[in-house]
Amino acid sequence: MRSEDDNDSVFEDRLREPAGECARIRDLLPLYVAQGSASPGFAGEELAEEDRAGVAEHLVRCADCREEARFIAELRARRPEPPASLLSSILEAARKAPGRQKSTLLPRLLRAAAVAALALGIGTFWQREPEPEPMWTVALEAQPAVDWYGQDWLVAGEPIVEALPDDMLRMLVEEMEP
Amino acid sequence: MSDPGRSRDPADAELVELAVQGDARALEQLVIRHQGVVYRFVLGFLKDEDLAADVTQDTFLKVLDRLEGFRGESAFRTWLLAIARNEALGLIRSRGRRREESIDEAGGFEDGPFEDGREAPDARVLEADDVARIRVALDRLPEKQRLSVSLRLFDGLSFREVGEVIGSLEGAARVNYHYGIGRLREWLQ
Ligand SMILES: [Zn+2]
Numbered sequence: 001m002r003s004e005d006d007n008d009s010v011f012e013d014r015l016r017e018p019a020g021e022c023a024r025i026r027d028l029l030p031l032y033v034a035q036g037s038a039s040p041g042f043a044g045e046e047l048a049e050e051d052r053a054g055v056a057e058h059l060v061r062c063a064d065c066r067e068e069a070r071f072i073a074e075l076r077a078r079r080p081e082p083p084a085s086l087l088s089s090i091l092e093a094a095r096k097a098p099g100r101q102k103s104t105l106l107p108r109l110l111r112a113a114a115v116a117a118l119a120l121g122i123g124t125f126w127q128r129e130p131e132p133e134p135m136w137t138v139a140l141e142a143q144p145a146v147d148w149y150g151q152d153w154l155v156a157g158e159p160i161v162e163a164l165p166d167d168m169l170r171m172l173v174e175e176m177e178p
Numbered sequence: 179m180s181d182p183g184r185s186r187d188p189a190d191a192e193l194v195e196l197a198v199q200g201d202a203r204a205l206e207q208l209v210i211r212h213q214g215v216v217y218r219f220v221l222g223f224l225k226d227e228d229l230a231a232d233v234t235q236d237t238f239l240k241v242l243d244r245l246e247g248f249r250g251e252s253a254f255r256t257w258l259l260a261i262a263r264n265e266a267l268g269l270i271r272s273r274g275r276r277r278e279e280s281i282d283e284a285g286g287f288e289d290g291p292f293e294d295g296r297e298a299p300d301a302r303v304l305e306a307d308d309v310a311r312i313r314v315a316l317d318r319l320p321e322k323q324r325l326s327v328s329l330r331l332f333d334g335l336s337f338r339e340v341g342e343v344i345g346s347l348e349g350a351a352r353v354n355y356h357y358g359i360g361r362l363r364e365w366l367q
Contacts, residue, residue, distance in 0.1 A: 026356065030331040045336050071363055072331055078309045079332040082217035086231050090209050090238045091202075097239055 025058045025065050032056075033073040190254035198246050209238055212255060215333040216262045219343070222325045223266040225317045233269055237262040252342075255335075259343040315365045322346060323358030330355045 031047040032055045047055075059066045190211070196204035216237055221230035240261055248257060316324055325344045329335040330351075335343075341351035 023356075026359075027337070027352065031334055034334050045334050068359070068363070071367060072359065074308075075312060075362065076331055078312050079328075080218050080221055080227070080313065082213050082234060083227070083231055086213055086217070086234060087206075087209060089231075090213065090235050091206060093235055093239055094205065094242050097242065 021058065022062060022065055025055055025062070026068060028055050029065070029069050029072055030076070033069060033076055191250045194245055194248055194250075194254060197242075205242070208254075212258055213238070215255065215329070215335075216258060218328050218332050219259055219325065220262050220266040222316075222321070222328050223263070223270065229269065233262070233265050237265050240265065253339070256339055256342055263343065311366065312362075315362050318365070319358050319361060322350075322354045323361065326351050326354035327358040327362070331359070 028047060028051055031045055032052060035047055035052065059069055188207075190208065193204040193208045193211075197208060213234060217230055217234045220233045220237070221227065224230050224233065237258065241258055244261075248254065316327070319327065322344055326340050329340045329343065330337065337352040337355070338348045340346075340355070341348040344351060344354075346354065
């Protein structure tokens, strides 16, 4: 059966899942190889010095972890990079974006209305129009109870009122009208 | 544990504040710092470089538009990636509708290893250069494995943050990462 994205050939995968000390080391290998490459733009976790030493020491005596370290370092060196033109393209588009200079009064009023609406517990009307079932709900695995992702005005279950799309804010305000 | 994405100076939150006040250099720094992770993340959904670049740009524009509302309750990068995810999935949905394709009929778009009609990697592709080989292999992974490998290996996110942005628990993100690496080793070594 291969209906679930993460669970096909689970048994085989279980065999591949490292155990014991190797498991702990392999969790850290991405950070270890990243530090070695000192690549620009790496804003990831830092590896603590004692962890770094622990990984180095383990690699001396574990051929399989050494092999994995070599492999993922190769992968990492060939990670996809955005086109060189992307930065200037984003910055230029940002300069031209109409919303950047707009008055903040109206958005603030809308926000206040939205906050009030949320506080009153009016929050379900935006589901009036049934959306087609999002495709990404069909391959769910165990996950946090709050189904927040995929709705970018919710982060970790907390509404970010400011992140509501404009049309949503409009609906919200209309909803508030008597 | 140090907060990822904030370990560098100046911190994201500081740059966001400056950018909101109209500091173009702060804005530029934010984009430089995060364009790579956003691009790789959406590439993991879209499997198309041009689309990934477009969606990365759209994501930043959307974020800039909402920057004032960012309150630092979550890490900036987590917030950014949540928006990126939404943009990517929105594009996939709208394209699916336009083409009247039902990619989600049976088992989601993970059902076949080569959804969107792509051929399995043949010998010709496998002889191509390493970058292309790796791209093909990554595209072949189930989505959550691909995203977990990308976020953890390419961008150094903690498993907790990986879980947050792919909608999994921390433990599941970790397992997905290891499964993904295991498969890639099998296919590429
Ligand atoms: Zn080992």
